[in-house]
Amino acid sequence: MSRDGERTDPGAGSVRKAPRLWAGRAATAAMVATVVLVVAGALLYDVVAVRAGQPARRWRAQVADELATRHLDDVWVLLGAGVSVLLGGWLLWLAITPGLRRWLVLRPYGGTDAAIERAGIGHLLADRAAGLRGIDHLRIRVGRRRVRVSVSGPVDPAVVQRQLREELGRVGLARPLRLDVRSWRGAAGGVADGAPDQPDDRAGEAAG
Amino acid sequence: MRRTVVNRVLLGLVGSVLLGFGVLVLAGGLDLYRRLGVHPPGWWPLTSPDQPVLSARSRRRWVESSWWWPTVIGALAVLVAGMAWWLVAQLRRTGLHRIDVPTPGAGGLRLKVSARALEEALEHGTSVLPEVERARVRLVRAPGHPRLRGAVRLTPGGDPVGLVEHFEDGPRVDAVRSLGLAELPADLRIRVREAPAERRRGRRRHRQLE
Incomplete structure (x- = not known):
């Protein structure tokens, strides 16, 4: 497993486990807080005004009237409930999921945590592949767990696989990506798998 | 967090x-x-x-109770x-204007360093590292102690691991040492710029001619 052992000394900080990135959700939270603030503030103002002897504002009487007259099978009520379900589900999703899917965590080094943009990994791989001869078309998709590369032309997929794995090892991800290279060999039309003799990419990457 | x-x-x-x-x-x-x-x-x-x-009835259900309003x-x-x-x-949240610097041995002295000065020093130190195209460093509030947050763009083919190591051993450690801080952890967000298309094509043709 020495094929990507470029950097086997990740430094003193590597004993620390790389934390997963969690988005702050600041913008959405601020928006929700503003809406709640406006609605609750208006209601509070009106309730206090009514308690102090003023008549209720028109909007509140109107809302109360609509709520009391429209039945549950009214189109607008159903539409509103549908929107409420979608919005609520989206907010819950934002609350639960980590977010920041564009970023992959690198191995921490000392007191520095780092993350790299997935598109950046794609650029590095494309740049490396550009140095190979015999590639007519190249497509690289960097996912969060694996990189899918499809390549066409007379090039040997195993070579592409080896080169790109080396480049991927150079990135230094905390959780290494799997690398799948598929090849469409021009006119022959056959689909060849890049590395049939390497069933476990992760083992190789983790050793690096 | x-x-x-x-x-x-x-x-x-x-x-x-x-x-x-x-x-x-x-x-x-x-x-x-x-x-x-x-x-x-x-x-x-x-x-x-x-x-x-x-319904109006359920809205008014507790109105008569003394606790309702x-x-x-x-x-x-x-x-x-x-x-x-x-x-x-x-x-x-964004405002962290000064950072406290410990002054061991000088009891009555309280020293603060402008966050902007620290950020500029770190930005400069980061942007001269190899393969760095652009660097931005901010000092942000975090539980316990401030943190550095850096956004760095590397030139095409840049080396992310090298950047992290150089940043840690260079600008960050320098800043921590010179200010005598106990801790100043950093988060880096790294982007890599795409190689220009003609360069990629050129490289490929070049290799084919070899």
């Missing part, structure tokens, strides 16, 4: 309320209980499609105060 937790709790609470209310109304309005043969308990709200969303006003006031406090906290 603490801020993230509060944000997420807020989103989760509001989301649950919206989702729960929407599901109840949809279930009642589409008459799902009867169609699916489910019999909800007697106190279950919004079961029949012929029912208003909030104080409770409503109190709850609304707590909600308004809480949200206002939270918004102010969000706005305050």
